[in-house]
Amino acid sequence: MAAAALGPATSLRLNSGSTFRLLSFYPKSNRNYLPEILKTITKPHATPPKFHHFFQLSGLPRRRFFCSVISGALQSNESAKVGFLEKEKSEVGNRVGEFRKKLKIADIKGGPDEGLDLVGKTIVVMGWVRTLRVQSSVTFVEVNDGSCLSNMQCVMGLEAEGYDQVESGLITTGASILVQGTVVESQGSKQKVELKVNKIVLIGKSDPSYPIQKKRVSREFLRTKAHLRPRTNTFGAVARVRNALAYATHKFFQENGFVWVSSPIITASDCEGAGEQFCVTTLIPGSQEVANSPVDRIPKTKDGLIDWSQDFFGKPAFLTVSGQLNAETYATALSDVYTFGPTFRAENSNTSRHLAEFWMIEPELAFADLTDDMACATAYLQYVVRHILENCKEDMEFFNTWIEKGIIDRLTGVAEKDFVQLTYTDAVELLLKAKKKFEFPVEWGCDLQSEHERYITEEAFGGCPVIIRDYPKDIKAFYMRQNDDGKTVAAMDMLVPRVGELIGGSQREERLEYLEDRLDELKLNKESFWWYLDLRRYGSVPHAGFGLGFERLVQFATGIENIRDAIPFPRVPGSAEF
Structure with a gap:
């Protein structure tokens, strides 16, 4: 099924056809031990499923531990790579080994027994050190591999192989390690099981300057460390919920017969007609020349204007603000389609609600009107919310405790x-009667602000999602279908608690003459939309769709206040780091 193909990727692991590059780590006199080593490493998987004891090197002399060899290789900057992480190059003609899902902490602790069913089993965990507590006879290492919020508590005695790396201070917070041990019932109350360590291997050291220690740091600071912030509880949880929402999005549309369409990133049209687009051009010299490029090198016409005919595309081109118009072309052939990709707005808004680069979900339904559009938007939102409540319970509990108390109840209500649903006219009347002073005054024809939207959904309707429909045409885009009153268009906005507008949609104008008149009225160049107008010439049908800013959805689902924390690498005015 298409949705399954779009599920989260898993990492490669070593399997029974894999070998390790150990030869360079041992003196020539020990080469006779190598066959036994390889037999141990490549033996079939033992319990638990999909794992085997590939680090049990009992045939080696005890004077040099395997982990010590690896540590030495890391410290001495040898040209050879760490053996157990690098597959031996296949010999000519050998078949590719079988791909197997790697056992992760979420697999161990995420079941109904929270790992108790694995007690007594020997397993391997790989991840990053969150905390390390050294006591007189025992050391506690908290390891996290990003698969879930929970850490794996690893309890290690002095006899554990590789303990010398803890004693020497090589293993610190932020280091990547491999731990092999036996699952045992935990003596603590925070977890049901823990790992009694037999062996620990340092994979990658962490410099003392590692900025994410146990103490809490602000989200503003973490935005300056966007390459490391996924290692924190908050941003790890946001990333997992974002992933779940993306998966559920594809799953919903695929299950309902929609076809995913890849809309272009570069376009010559402005879907929203607002002019807030990033220009894409090769008239300005490339990155290696830009520092010393004079302005007069840009080609000009006789009138002194930029000569776009000499540009890469032969005319002005921009980063897309929406994939909607392209989706409409496929909807008139495939009936129901959706796009899900990045969009861009050159809007100089340095606020907690705006991004210059964000992702949009834009379904388009053929043979549909505004009522169908509202029904689809409602079903979609309820589907993805149910999905994260059922499949991201640990992360949602974290958000409920630390980010927004009551978020689970709020989402359950949605x-x-x-x-x-109510009309724009009714919404304005409701706001005018409200016993509340708004920062932005309300009158018929105004564009509703976030404070108005939140009052309607949070106070007037007690936290119930609200859809406002039939907006004045003067505040809406050119492609929206004109209603019979001549003043409004068949547009809708879905308002939800805490966010305000989450989804915006409309029935599209399928009548050629109305669409041409609207383009003329807004002084938009009809030649740029020739292909869009063609859709109305050749078998036009009533159709509708909506757009949803994915980062707004992530905010809504996690309670994160600043939209810059809902995307891995935020792009905002004055900042394009990472």
């Missing part, structure tokens, strides 16, 4: 309550 998943279970009936949505309310």
Whole structure:
């Protein structure tokens, strides 16, 4: 199924057809031990499933531990790579080994027994050190591999192989390690099981300057460390929920017969007509020349204007603000389609609600009107909310405790309550009667602000999602279908608690003459939309769709206040780091 193909990727692991580059780590006199080593490493997987004891090197002389050899290789900057992480190059003609899912902490602790069913089993865990506590006779190492919020508590005695790396201070917070041990019932109350360590291997050292220690740091600071912030509880949880929302998005549309369409990133049209686009051009010299490039090198016409005919595309081109118009072309052939990709707005808004680069989900339904559009938007939102409540329970509990108290109840209400719809005119009347002073005054024809939207959904309707429909045409885009009153268009906005507008959609104008008149009215160049107009010439059908900013959805689902924390690498005015 297509949705399954879009599921989260898993990492490669070593299997029964793999070997290690150990030869260079041992003196020539010990070469006779190598066959036994390889037999041990490449033996079939033992319990638990999909794992085997590939680090049990009992045939080696005890004077040199395997982990010590690896540590020595890391410290001495030898040209050879760490053996156990690098597959031997296949001999000519050998078949590719079988791919196997790697055992992760989420697999161990995420079951109904929270790992108790694995007690007594020997397993291997690989991840990054969150905390390390050294006591007189025992050391506690908290390891996290990013698969879940929980760490694996690893309890290590002085007899554990590789303990010398702890004693010497090589293993510190932030280091990547491999731990082999036996699953045992935990003596503590925070977890059901822990790992009694037999062997620990340092994979990658962590410099003392590692900025993410146990003490809490602000999200503002972490935005300056966006390459490391996924290692924190908050941003790890946000990343996992974002992933779950993306998976659920594809799953919903695929299950309902939609076809995913890849819309272009570079376009010559402005879907929203707002002019807030990033220009894509080769008239300005490339990155290696830009520092010393004079302005007069840009080609000009006789009138002194930029000569776009000499540009790469022969005319002005921009980063897309929406994939909607392209989706409409496929909807008129495949009936129901959706796009899911990055979009860009050159809007100079340095706020907690705006990004210059963000992802959009934009379904398009053929043979559909505004009522169908609202029904689809409602079903989609309830589907993805139910998905994260059922599949991201640990992360959602974390958000409920540390980010927004009551978020689980709020989301449960969205998943279970009936949505309310009212016209824009009724919404304005409701706001005018409200016993509340708004920062932005309300009148018919104004564009509703976030404070108005949140009042309607949070206070007027007690936290119930609300859809407002039939907006004045003067505040909406050119492609929206004009209603019979001549003043409004068949547009809708879905408002949800804490966010305000989450989804915006409309029935599209399928009548050629109306669409041409609207383009003329807004002084938009019809030649740029010739292909869009063609859709109305050749078998036009009523159709509708909506757009959803994915980062707004992530905010809504996690309670994260600043949209810059809902995307891995935020792009905002004055900042394009990482």
